[in-house]
Amino acid sequence: MRWRPQRWKPTASKKPPAMTTAVANATDARGSGPVPAPRGSRSTAPRGRRRLVTALIFLAPALFLLGVLIGYPVVYSVWRSLFDASGRNFVGGANYVTMFTDPATFIAIRNNVIWVIVAPITCTVLGLIFAVLMNRITWATAFKLIVFMPMAISMVASGVIFRTLFQENPDLGAVNAGLVAVHDAFSGGAAYPGARPRADNTTLVGTGGAVESATTVHTGQSQDFPLVGILGDTVPAAAADAVPAKSASGTEITGTVWLDFVKGGGGVNGQLGDGKKGLPGIEVDAIDSNGAVVASTRTGNDGTYVLSGLKAGDYRIGLPASNFAASYSGVSWLGPTLVTAVIILAYVWIWAGFAMVMIASGLSAMDVSLQEAARVDGASEWQVFRRITAPLLSPVLIVVFITLIINVLKIFDLVYVIPPGSSLPDATVIAVQLWTVSFGGGNDQGLGSALAILLLVLVLPFMIINVRRFRMEREQ
Amino acid sequence: MSSVAPVDLPVDRKTERQLARGEAAGANASAKRVKRRLTSRTATIAALIIAILWTTPTLGLLISSLRPAKEVATTGWWTIFSNWGFTFDNYVQVLSAGNTQLTMGEAFLNSIAITLPATVIPLVIASLAAYAFAWIDFKGKDWVFIGVFALQIVPLQMALVPLLTLFSRGLNVGGVQLFSGLNQGTSYSQVWIAHTIFALPLAIFLLHNFVSEIPRELIEAARVDGAGHGQIFFRIILPLTMPAIAAFGIFQFLWVWNDLLVALVFADGTVAPITKLLAEVTGKYGQEWHLLTAGAFIAIVIPLVVFFALQRYFVRGLLAGSTKG
Secondary structure, eight states, rough: OOOSSHHHHHHOHSSSOOOHHHHOOOOOOTOOOSSSSOSSSOOOOOHHHHHHHHOOOOOOOHHHHHHIIIIIHHHHHHHHHHBBBSSSSBBTHHHHHHHSSSHHHHHHHHHHHHHHHHHHHHHHHHHHHHHHHHSSSTTHHHHHHHHHHHSSEEEEEEEEHHHTTTOOOOOOOOHHHHHHHHHHHHSSSSSOOOOOEHHHHHHHHEEEEEEESSOOOETTBOOOOOOOOOOGSSTTTTTBBOOOOOOOOTTTTEEEEEEEOOOOOOOOOTOOTTOOBBBBTOOOEETTTTTTTEEEEOOTTTEEEEEEEEOSEEEEEEEEEESSOOOOOOOOOTTTHHHHHHOOOOHHHHHHHHHHHHHHHHTTSSSSSHHHHHHHHTOOHHHIIIIIOOOOHHHHHHHHHHHHHHHHHOOOHHHHHHHTTTTTTHHOOHHHHHHHTSSSSOOOOOHHHHHHHHHHEEEEEEEEOOOOHHHHHHHO | TTTTTTTTTTOOHHHHHHHHHHHHHHHHHHHHHHHHHHOOHHHHHHHHHHHHHHHHHHHHHHHHSSOOOOOHSSSSSTTTTSSOOSHHHHHHHTTTOOOSBBHHHHHHHHHHHHHHHHHHHHHHHHHHHHHHHOOOOOOOOOHHHHHHHTTTTTTGGHHHHHHHHHHHHHHEEEEEEEEOOOOTTTSHHHHHHHHHHHHHHHHHHHHHHHHHHHOOHHHHHHTTTOOOHHHHHIIHHHHHHHHHHHHHHHHHHHHHHHHHHHHHHHHHHHGOOOOHHHHHHHHHSOOHHHHOOOHHHHHHHHHHHHHHHHHHHHHHHHTTTTTOO
């Protein structure tokens, strides 16, 4: 419901809805209202008293609940934080000392700092990009719904979603599955973990995971690599029966790398034939006397390789360790080091939509004539954005940013749900720590109250900014 | 465009409508022009990629929750085409799973029983207060109002310990018991009260903004006709404020439904809502993804329905309430 007394000003209706701006405070939410709330000036004493009584009747339930149940807790928390876990012994500032010396709470504070630095800025920037994009596509409403949808979901459910996405097993976790697919596409070669020459093979040596020829090989000669220790199913389906390499020219060294083992037995160790498979995709290096790799190639499907373009001389031929490393299986996302990053990502997934909608409503309330004029004058889209749109938008951006900071300082649900028990100590934040020490096992409500005070102190500056902005708006 | 006709030009109804139409058409045309020029292929592609990225997590959850347990344990949801198979077993199973005190199905009902009163009660109280702040003059009004405004940013966490103490032990002042405390674990009342007080500052502030925009003439006229504050409130304020009340109501509904922290502290035992049970089950069933995904989807289905059905109000309400918590 909008009140539009001046009906010939269509711009009045273009303002974002009152509810949007009410908390935003950025644009004048009350601007289109015809009359501000009445300010008392004509009241005489008895009427004033009667009005006070009436007001009290209307306000009583609210003020009672707020006073008893929010005002009292703040005072009680300060008082309670000066007592120990039992609540009977006065300990002064001991809880506060504990708070800053206890490693667990210290990690919580550190993580909160990381959160405040990373999350609000990421959400705001993404929101800005999305909002600008939204203005340039024909399906803006659908896009808005899609990006905004996560805000409807509880953080607990989002936590479950992100836990499934970031599972370590690449067969189950979508993100690791993607990483492995990309990794395998770029690394090209197949991996043969555990492959090695037979112990009685004197022409090859295994050093630090790599396999090398025991002696140097002269150009024009060949060097074979019969390997064992490979599980049958890690040999790619493309592998063909191994064949002897073609003889090498004066600038080449050739050879074959094969699996020196036949399923079901048979064959002569170290000899080709009898259906032994070549090992495709293995990297083969020629190393000169200085230890430098001068030529490198990969084996074909039949296991043969040709190192060409060599200067006549002696080389060691090696298969580097990368061929035999365990295959890449993704990243341990929910481990201690990365878990906070994953939780922040989940937060961004949820709150970028909020930033987008706020900024988009700021954009649509904007008078576009300036931008139009700049474009007519030949400004590029980037210049228009950088010099006109962004500065005009800055009040909205600041509101979004401050809102997100307040929100992030109090983050709880996501951090409570996403990390597995083993990495929760590394992901913890103040709100989670507060809950843990007060209710979730710690049972020390004195320390919990001290953490509550810390949280209040951290939120306070932003609260003051909000109140000040609100008062300025009222006085206008 | 405002120059089409002077404000006080006398026109009959028909002409007026016609002018309004013309204005709307003009606005539409220019908007379309601007839009067409700015629509670009790069933007469309980028938006498409973002849309896919943003939908995938939820889609994956939905698909996983519908796959047979054996498949979920060994393959990812993106292999659904090579490992085809759908089932509702996970949902049937998870609805009867839970902890020793209650099942997921019961927790779902608890969520409803908690959410509805916790949405209505604060709205009633807040609209009364909003009216008083907007239309009754009394000493110190501005300061009280600013105090209420400031309260909305006090972290919820702050009130947990004191409130719990209050609820469990009651309040004694000078040996007189003012409040005897509430029985924990058996009633919803402490969750309702907790949600109500955490909703009030924001609700009062938002509704006040709206109520104070009602034209003064309307209220003056009612006063001249002899209406008291009560009549004005019920006959004028409430009907006119309905859109704002609806928007905030939706926000509060979702906020309470999705809340975990208040539930963890105040909803023990048999009154726990679905979020709390889901969080518990996440720890307990760690790797039983077929149950977890089905449970999570049950928890989000109501918010999603509300979101898609009422998205216009929803957006307003949610933006308005973003600093809460």
